[in-house]
Every structure is written in structure tokens, then in C-alpha cells.
Amino acid sequence: MIRMPKPAIALLSLFSIASAAPLATCPGYRVTNAQSGPSYLVADLTLAGTNCNLYSEDITNLRLTVEYQTDTRLHVLIADREQNVYQIQDNILPRPLSQNASSQTADLRFTYEAYPFSFKVTRVSTGDVLFDTSPSPLIFETQYLRLRTRLPSNPNLYGLGEHSDSFRLATNGYKRTLWNSEAPYIPQNQNLYGSHPVYFEHRGGNGTGGTHGVFLRSAAGMDVVIGKSDAGEQYLEYNTIGGVLDFYFLAGPGPEEVSKQYAQVVGLPAMMPYWSLGFHQCKYGWPDLGHVKQVVQNYSDAGIPLEALWDDIDYMDNKLDFSTDPVRYPHDQLKGFVDELHGKDMRYVQILDPGIRYKSDYGPYTRGAEKDVFLKAADGSWYRGLQWPGEVVWPDWIAPQTKEWWTTEILTFYDPNNGINADGLWVDMNEASNMCADTTCLSSAQKTRSLPQSLIGKIHPRAPGDRHQKTRSLPQSLIGKIHPRAPGDGQHLGLPNRDLFTPKYQIANHYPTLSSRTLFTNITNSDGSTQYDTHNLYALTMSSVSRSALISRSPTKRPFLLTRSTFSGSSRFAAHWFGDNFSSWADYRASIRQLLSFSAIHNYPMVGSDVCGFNGQAQENMCARWAVLGAWQPFYRNHADISAPDQEFYRWPSVAAAARKAISVRYRLLDYIYTGLYYASKTGEPALAKPLWFLFPSDPATYGIDTQFFLGDALLVSPVVEDDAHSVTFYLPQGKWYDFFTHHRIDQTSAGTVTVSGVGWDQIPVYIRGGSISALRLSDASFTTGQAMTTAEVRTRNFEIIIAPDQNGKARGRLYLDDGESLDSSGKESEIEFTWDGSKFEAKGTFGYDTEGVVVQRIVLLDDGVSGNGQREVSGRWPLTGGFTTNLYI
Ligand SMILES: *[C@@H]1O[C@H](CO)[C@@H](O)[C@H](O)[C@H]1NC(C)=O
Ligand SMILES: *[C@@H]1O[C@H](CO)[C@@H](O)[C@H](O)[C@H]1NC(C)=O
Ligand SMILES: *[C@@H]1O[C@H](CO)[C@@H](O)[C@H](O)[C@H]1NC(C)=O
Ligand SMILES: *[C@@H]1O[C@H](CO)[C@@H](O)[C@H](O)[C@H]1NC(C)=O
Ligand SMILES: CC(=O)N[C@H]1CO[C@H](CO)[C@@H](O)[C@@H]1O
Numbered sequence: 001m002i003r004m005p006k007p008a009i010a011l012l013s014l015f016s017i018a019s020a021a022p023l024a025t026c027p028g029y030r031v032t033n034a035q036s037g038p039s040y041l042v043a044d045l046t047l048a049g050t051n052c053n054l055y056s057e058d059i060t061n062l063r064l065t066v067e068y069q070t071d072t073r074l075h076v077l078i079a080d081r082e083q084n085v086y087q088i089q090d091n092i093l094p095r096p097l098s099q100n101a102s103s104q105t106a107d108l109r110f111t112y113e114a115y116p117f118s119f120k121v122t123r124v125s126t127g128d129v130l131f132d133t134s135p136s137p138l139i140f141e142t143q144y145l146r147l148r149t150r151l152p153s154n155p156n157l158y159g160l161g162e163h164s165d166s167f168r169l170a171t172n173g174y175k176r177t178l179w180n181s182e183a184p185y186i187p188q189n190q191n192l193y194g195s196h197p198v199y200f201e202h203r204g205g206n207g208t209g210g211t212h213g214v215f216l217r218s219a220a221g222m223d224v225v226i227g228k229s230d231a232g233e234q235y236l237e238y239n240t241i242g243g244v245l246d247f248y249f250l251a252g253p254g255p256e257e258v259s260k261q262y263a264q265v266v267g268l269p270a271m272m273p274y275w276s277l278g279f280h281q282c283k284y285g286w287p288d289l290g291h292v293k294q295v296v297q298n299y300s301d302a303g304i305p306l307e308a309l310w311d312d313i314d315y316m317d318n319k320l321d322f323s324t325d326p327v328r329y330p331h332d333q334l335k336g337f338v339d340e341l342h343g344k345d346m347r348y349v350q351i352l353d354p355g356i357r358y359k360s361d362y363g364p365y366t367r368g369a370e371k372d373v374f375l376k377a378a379d380g381s382w383y384r385g386l387q388w389p390g391e392v393v394w395p396d397w398i399a400p401q402t403k404e405w406w407t408t409e410i411l412t413f414y415d416p417n418n419g420i421n422a423d424g425l426w427v428d429m430n431e432a433s434n435m436c437a438d439t440t441c442l443s444s445a446q447k448t449r450s451l452p453q454s455l456i457g458k459i460h461p462r463a464p465g466d467r468h469q470k471t472r473s474l475p476q477s478l479i480g481k482i483h484p485r486a487p488g489d490g491q492h493l494g495l496p497n498r499d500l501f502t503p504k505y506q507i508a509n510h511y512p513t514l515s516s517r518t519l520f521t522n523i524t525n526s527d528g529s530t531q532y533d534t535h536n537l538y539a540l541t542m543s544s545v546s547r548s549a550l551i552s553r554s555p556t557k558r559p560f561l562l563t564r565s566t567f568s569g570s571s572r573f574a575a576h577w578f579g580d581n582f583s584s585w586a587d588y589r590a591s592i593r594q595l596l597s598f599s600a601i602h603n604y605p606m607v608g609s610d611v612c613g614f615n616g617q618a619q620e621n622m623c624a625r626w627a628v629l630g631a632w633q634p635f636y637r638n639h640a641d642i643s644a645p646d647q648e649f650y651r652w653p654s655v656a657a658a659a660r661k662a663i664s665v666r667y668r669l670l671d672y673i674y675t676g677l678y679y680a681s682k683t684g685e686p687a688l689a690k691p692l693w694f695l696f697p698s699d700p701a702t703y704g705i706d707t708q709f710f711l712g713d714a715l716l717v718s719p720v721v722e723d724d725a726h727s728v729t730f731y732l733p734q735g736k737w738y739d740f741f742t743h744h745r746i747d748q749t750s751a752g753t754v755t756v757s758g759v760g761w762d763q764i765p766v767y768i769r770g771g772s773i774s775a776l777r778l779s780d781a782s783f784t785t786g787q788a789m790t791t792a793e794v795r796t797r798n799f800e801i802i803i804a805p806d807q808n809g810k811a812r813g814r815l816y817l818d819d820g821e822s823l824d825s826s827g828k829e830s831e832i833e834f835t836w837d838g839s840k841f842e843a844k845g846t847f848g849y850d851t852e853g854v855v856v857q858r859i860v861l862l863d864d865g866v867s868g869n870g871q872r873e874v875s876g877r878w879p880l881t882g883g884f885t886t887n888l889y890i
Pocket of ligand 5: 164165185186187188581582584586587590
């Protein structure tokens with residue numbers, strides 16, 4: 001075959017130069033001493049020639065470990081034989097236990113070439129090669145690893161977040177950089193706040209392929225490059241600056257199965273309290289408590305249900321954690337306000353930042369210093385930087401005493417009787433964000449330098465108050481205790497003698513260096529690991545410690561925590577929002593693809609965007625649309641920056657009307673959403689937002705769709721997405737569909753697009769999928785009277801059941817009920833299965849939750865067009881205390 005010389009080649013090779021030197025220059029490895037058993041293979045890998053030392057030194061001796069953990073999960077670990085290279089601490093991200101499956105029966109097969117070493121992962125049932133590292137030799141250096149896998153051309157790849165790019169990832173010339181970073185305006189093609197080194201690949205079409213997942217259990221900064229070689233061969237290539245190659249291959253074969261298998265590896269998402277599904281309002285820059293009270297009052301006056309009021313850093317005294325501004329948010333008044341909210345069944349959430357003001361008369365600092373909880377500079381003094389309150393130190397979340405200290409601070413400040421009785425916490429700036437741009441600002445190496453006056457205003461308009469503290473150096477008694485283990489002692493804590501500040505391989509971080517605007521990567525943590533290796537875990541560890549503090553505070557209650565920065569597994573501890581976006585139609589659209597990536601791929605169900613956008617001025621029509629779209633996302637909060645004009649929903653009549661209607665619909669669906677969250681937290685299934693292809697995996701037209709989503713299995717949400725438009729053309733797969741609002745049926749005999757016009761600012765096309773049954777709370781049909789104003793009130797409403805038959809006249813669904821707040825609901829929960837077989841409706845399951853009189857009051861069978869009798873509705877009182885059946889003619 002003749003290959004045409006392409007002008008693109010120059011560009012492509014430029015791109016690969018940026019990522020690595022030519023592939024051929026490294027010797028690769030040779031396999032020796034291979035030993036295998038029924039469920040494992042271990043072997044030595046030895047560098048097979050002269051070092052190439054591309055960006056650091058080749059590691060000569062590696063160890064390959066392959067475990068057939070289950071029939072659908074294969075673990076492949078390539079690590080240094082000495083066990084020094086950093087691996088994520090097992091207590092930070094627990095590993096799943098191997099079930100010792102048999103290599104003979106498992107659906108994934110591992111095979112390798114001995115020289116040069118490469119391996120393949122094959123799906124046994126189809127013969128499909130899912131992963132194949134033969135295109136280039138493995139490079140495993142002290143500060144650079146490279147592994148390339150061959151892929152089918154134009155693959156359907158998803159994940160590798162956090163990003164704001166298309167949900168289905170670009171397949172050529174595309175680089176995903178994973179390095180947690182503050183990312184104002186969430187630009188595309190850039191690393192954002194979190195890192196999720198997992199991708200799903202879908203090989204659908206014609207009923208063969210299936211879906212599989214690949215998780216690289218590595219916290220290292222990395223570039224994942226997806227591209228085509230000069231020979232036109234499709235690949236995905238990992239380029240990391242450290243860590244080991246620790247892969248979990250997940251066989252699926254369906255997408256939902258991959259989601260569950262991934263959750264088994266990184267942990268199940270935390271179940272959320274029922275109230276957290278209510279509507280939340282926040283704003284950075286609210287001037288004082290009086291204003292905040294007006295916000296609450298104005299929501300009430302406008303008849304818009306407000307569940308939770310959130311305070312950003314405004315409540316703090318000089319932006320100090322665990323403080324209240326004595327003038328603008330006096331402690332007793334704020335405490336009283338929170339108690340008043342509780343009296344109205346409303347909730348209150350506060351922000352906390354990890355940066356602790358470095359100030360000798362500030363209790364959280366002095367107590368933390370006494371307990372030795374902060375990260376240290378090279379000379380043993382506290383490592384300092386700049387955050388909202390000014391000069392700060394940062395907790396070392398890995399140190400066990402940090403948990404004691406943080407818990408005590410939380411227990412004291414949020415004491416239900418004498419403190420601010422907040423219902424939840426929001427941890428922000430935890431990438432960690434450092435307003436020091438580089439080493440010249442407040443370098444911790446410089447012992448007692450205070451921040452130059454000239455810098456202060458420039459770094460952030462709202463920066464610090466007092467800043468003339470002297471560095472407190474570490475008491476002699478503590479030195480030596482700091483690093484119980486030195487790197488390089490076979491404990492996976494990181495190799496010694498690396499350049500942790502300026503590694504030669506530079507990932508495409510959107511800031512100039514690894515340490516820019518974050519913690520220096522050469523800082524050592526209490527266990528001997530370094531920020532170079534653990535940077536991406538900073539927020540995960542903060543979330544874990546904060547969640548456990550909340551549990552100490554209320555041991556029987558489910559905590560609510562929201563985090564900005566995340567890593568794989570963060571959903572075990574906290575909800576997440578998509579950060580500081582912009583009040584634009586572009587970001588309104590981006591919120592859908594971010595929702596899909598998090599919910600369906602990253603095992604992260606409780607997510608949403610800042611509704612109406614964070615930065616910039618929200619326009620009325622856009623805000624109305626976003627108020628409506630947000631109501632269909634699991635986490636629903638309106639929030640804006642200090643520099644943005646107020647954008648509470650009540651500020652425009654049209655937005656207020658849209659919000660009233662949207663919240664009314666959402667509140668009727670709260671138990672449907674809650675049921676999804678429950679199953680996500682129980683099994684890891686993406687029971688909330690998911691892409692169309694999860695339900696229609698053999699329909700290639702669905703693979704790229706990221707402006708529509710399913711909420712649960714029953715509801716397809718297809719919002720208007722074009723700027724200022726009133727119509728939307730969306731994809732409707734083959735099947736029976738029913739308009740959620742009118743119950744009008746669409747018989748989609750073959751899949752195709754549907755255009756809906758005249759979509760008002762308060763409207764959103766939503767279709768019920770034929771074959772589903774959903775349980776909704778009843779409310780007054782007029783949307784304004786009888787509206788439940790809080791989720792507590794929603795919980796007193798009776799249910800109606802909507803049966804949407806499929807082509808065969810059948811349907812099924814489920815409902816989960818508990819008290820909405822217990823950490824452990826076992827024995828006091830109901831898991832109800834609904835079925836409609838064409839003539840009989842049945843509810844069965846377990847009925848442990850006492851509904852306190854709430855019953856099913858209406859059952860609606862949508863008109864599937866078969867009987868000719870139209871929609872059927874029956875009213876009654878079916879208690880949810882046990883199973884029942886009805887033929888719908890009573
Ligand atoms: C799997 O095998 C390992 C090593 O023999 C053993 O320690 C472990 O208990 C086994 N696990 C199960 C679930 O059988
Ligand atoms: C399915 O197979 C047919 C016939 O081989 C082919 O034309 C079509 O492109 C395939 N579709 C997909 C999505 O692979
Ligand atoms: C609340 O509404 C009143 C009456 O319209 C208005 O004067 C006030 O500015 C509003 N305050 C806030 C914080 O929205
Ligand atoms: C990290 O490197 C910077 C820049 O070389 C240096 O100023 C600082 O002292 C180092 N810090 C640690 C903890 O080694
Ligand atoms: C994902 C996305 O569209 N991000 C946008 C956020 O807003 C900024 C400012 O308008 C844009 O530059 C980004 O592209």
C-alpha cells in the first residue's frame with residue numbers, strides 16, 4: 001500500500017516531540033522467571049539493552065504481576081522489583097480483593113511477548129483484543145513512564161476527566177492532562193480540578209463488541225495522548241511522571257456492568273441525605289447576614305422552594321476558617337439564623353478551605369501547629385503560601401493527627417448547641433490552590449520573609465489582612481519524627497533522589513510548572529511520600545478526613561460534603577460540582593457533558609454545575625433555561641462569583657416562573673432521583689445521569705451524543721441547547737416514548753431525530769421510556785398552590801405510579817425508601833420492585849421503612865395505543881407497607 005505523504009505529518013510529529021522522544025530509541029524489557037498458577041502470573045522484567053534515559057533513569061528490574069481477580073476483572077501491575085516506586089497508599093484508595101478467578105474461565109485473557117516485552121488483553125468471548133502494548137517498547141524510568149496501546153480506528157472512548165471536552169473523546173491529536181488544578185472558566189483541552197485516570201471504550205454496533213473499562217491506578221501527573229501514528233494506526237498512550245503501571249481491566253460486557261466493576265475497584269459512592277436533592281442557593285460576595293436573610297425571604301415571597309442556603313467565604317472573619325465576621329455575620333446572629341432555617345425545615349451549608357492562616361493568635365493554626373499537622377518546607381519550618389486569608393499553611397491530610405485536629409475544629413465550631421449548626425460542609429480550593437504563582441512569592445525556603453506589599457493587591461484583590469508573622473520553626477523534639485519512613489525503603493513511598501520540582505518530562509499542565517499555583521511538589525508528607533506523587537490525592541484525603549469529622553459530629557446521620565477537587569474514589573466521601581464556570585450558553589451545554597462523564601464514567605452520581613453560571617453576568621433567558629436544566633441534574637445549586645451580578649432565580653419574573661415549575665417537577669421526582677442515588681451507592685451502577693448509548697449500546701448514532709441524557713432508566717432529557725433558541729432537534733432511539741408532561745405517545749418505529757419547536761423558557765423536552773415504571777410524589781397540578789416548599793414537606797406527599805408500557809405492553813421500575821438521613825438504614829428501608837405484565841400491576845420487595853401514612857394514591861397506565869381505551873387512571877390507597885397487586889380496574 002502506498003501511503004500518501006501528508007502535510008499533517010510535520011504537525012503530528014511536532015506533537016509527539018512535545019510528548020516524547022522517538023519511540024525506537026528505548027530498548028524495552030525482557031521477560032524472565034515467569035511463573036503462573038490458575039489465577040495469576042508473575043514474572044521479572046529486565047531492561048533489554050542500553051539505558052535510553054529519555055527523561056530520567058531507566059529502572060532496570062521490574063516485576064510483572066497479573067491477577068485474574070474475577071471473571072470480569074483483570075489486574076496487571078508493572079512495578080519496580082525493589083518496591084520503592086510510589087504506589088497509592090492502600091488506606092487512601094483501598095484495593096479490591098482478588099477473588100482468585102481462573103484464567104481458564106475469565107472473560108479477559110492476558111498474553112505477552114517475552115522480548116521485547118508487550119502484552120495483550122483479549123476478550124475471550126469475542127476474540128477482541130482490547131489492549132495491546134506492542135506498538136512501542138515499555139519505558140519505565142524513575143520520572144517518566146510510557147505505555148502505548150493499539151486501538152481500533154476511531155474508537156469510542158469516554159472518561160479521563162476532569163475535563164469540559166466532548167463526552168466522546170477526540171480520537172486524534174488529543175491530549176488529556178491529569179493534574180488537579182484550579183481552572184477558572186473551565187476551558188476545554190485543559191486539566192481541571194480533578195483526575196480520573198479511567199476510560200471506557202465501547203465497541204458497539206452489530207451486537208458484537210461490548211464495552212470495557214481501563215483504570216490506571218496512578219495518582220501521577222500524566223498526559224494521556226490519543227492519536228494516530230504516522231502509519232495511521234490508532235493508539236492511546238500514557239505518559240506519566242512517576243508511579244507504577246497498575247491497571248485494572250474491566251470486562252463489562254455492558255456499559256452499566258463496567259460502571260459497577262469500576263466502583264468495585266475505587267469504592268462505592270456515598271449515599272446522600274434526601275434533603276441534599278433540594279434546591280440550593282449560594283453567592284460569593286453577599287455583603288452581610290441581613291442580605292442573606294433577604295435572599296431567603298425573597299425566595300419565600302416568590303414562592304420558589306429553597307431547601308438550603310449556602311455561605312461562601314463571606315461569613316468568615318478575614319477569610320479565616322472556623323470564624324465569623326463580627327460585624328457582617330456576628331456569631332450569635334448567624335447561629336440564630338441557622339436555627340431559624342431549621343425551624344422552617346431548611347438547611348445551611350458553609351464553605352471551608354484547606355489553607356489555614358499562619359498567625360500566632362489564631363486557634364486553628366496554633367492547635368494544628370502543636371499537633372504538627374501542617375506540611376513542611378525543606379528546613380522543617382511550615383510550608384507557607386497564599387490563600388484567601390493571606391499567608392497560610394496547609395494540612396498534611398495523610399498525618400493521622402491531622403484527622404484529630406480537623407475533627408476537633410469541626411466539632412467545636414459546628415457544635416449544634418453553641419456553634420453554627422450547619423447541615424453540611426463544602427470544601428473548596430483543595431487542588432490545593434495556592435495564590436502564590438511561583439517560587440518568588442512567599443517561598444517557604446525563605447524562612448521569615450513576609451509577603452512584599454507590592455504583591456498583595458496583585459495576587460488577588462480580596463487577599464489578606466495581617467501578614468507579618470515570623471516563621472515558627474519546628475521544635476527540635478519533633479524533627480526526626482516527621483518522616484517515619486524515608487523514600488526508598490521498599491514501602492512504595494517514592495524513589496529517593498528525584499528532581500521533584502522540575503522533572504524533565506513536562507506534562508501539559510495549564511500553569512507553567514507542576515508547582516505553579518499549588519503546593520510545591522518537593523514537599524514531603526508525614527509518611528515519607530511526597531507531594532510530587534500525592535498531589536492528585538490532596539482533595540481526596542481532605543474529603544475523607546472531613547467526612548469522618550462530620551460523622552464524629554453526628555454519628556448516626558449521613559454527612560453531606562461537597563468538594564471541588566476530586567480523584568478516582570472521591571465519591572465515597574463527597575458530592576462534586578463542576579467548578580467556576582461561566583454564565584454562558586457554552587457552559588450550559590458543557591454542564592451536560594460533564595454530568596455524563598462524572599455520573600456514567602467516573603462513578604460520581606452526585607454532581608451538577610453552578611446553575612446560571614459562576615463567572616460573568618447571567619442573561620435572563622439563559623438563566624431560565626439553566627434553572628430548568630439544573631433541576632434535572634442530581635446536584636442543583638445556583639451560585640455566582642463576587643464579581644457577577646446577583647442571579648437568584650427570583651430576580652427575573654421569567655426565571656422565577658421557570659424555577660417554580662422546574663423545582664415543582666423535580667420535587668415530584670425526588671424519590672425517583674433518590675432511588676437512583678441509592679442504587680448507585682449500593683451497586684455502582686450509573687443509576688442517575690447516563691448517556692443514550694448506555695441504554696442503546698448497539699445504536700452507533702448514540703455514541704457521540706452529549707446534549708441529551710437519561711436521568712435514571714425511565715426519563716430521557718433533551719434540553720434546548722442552542723443559544724436563545726426555542727426549538728431543539730434531538731435523537732430518539734427506536735421504541736415507545738411518552739411525553740413526561742403531556743403523556744402524549746411517540747411510536748418511534750425506527751430511530752431518528754425529532755424536532756420540538758416552541759419550547760418556552762420554562763420548558764424542557766423529557767420523554768418517558770416505554771418499559772419503565774416510576775413513582776412520583778403527588779402535588780397540586782397547578783404548580784403554584786400546594787407546592788411542597790421543602791423536601792421535608794415532599795416526604796409527606798402521597799405517590800402516584802406512572803406505568804409506561806413498551807412494545808410488548810410491559811414495564812418495570814423500582815422505588816427505594818428510607819428516612820432520608822440515617823447513616824445506617826439497614827432493616828428500616830424499603831426496596832420495592834414494580835412490574836406491569838400487560839394486565840396486572842404488582843409491587844413487591846422488602847418493606848422496612850415506615851412511611852408514616854404515605855400511600856400510593858394513584859396509578860396511571862399510559863396509553864400504549866394497543867387497547868384503544870386511552871390512558872387509564874385508578875385512585876386508591878395502597879400502603880407501602882407490603883406488596884400488592886391490582887389489575888387497574890378497581
Ligand atoms: C486468593 O489467593 C490468595 C493467595 O493464595 C489468598 O491469600 C486469598 O485469600 C485468596 N482469596 C480468595 C477470595 O480466595
Ligand atoms: C454492521 O455490519 C454491516 C455489514 O457488515 C456494516 O455495513 C455496518 O457498517 C456495520 N455497522 C457497524 C456499526 O459496525
Ligand atoms: C429582596 O426583595 C426586596 C423587595 O423586592 C428588595 O428590595 C431587596 O433588594 C431584595 N433583596 C435581595 C437580597 O434579594
Ligand atoms: C523545593 O524546591 C524549591 C525550588 O528549588 C526550593 O526553593 C524549596 O526549598 C524546595 N522545597 C523542599 C521542601 O524541598
Ligand atoms: C467548557 C467551556 O465552554 N468553558 C468556557 C467557560 O467560559 C470561558 C469564558 O467564557 C470560556 O473561555 C470557556 O471555553
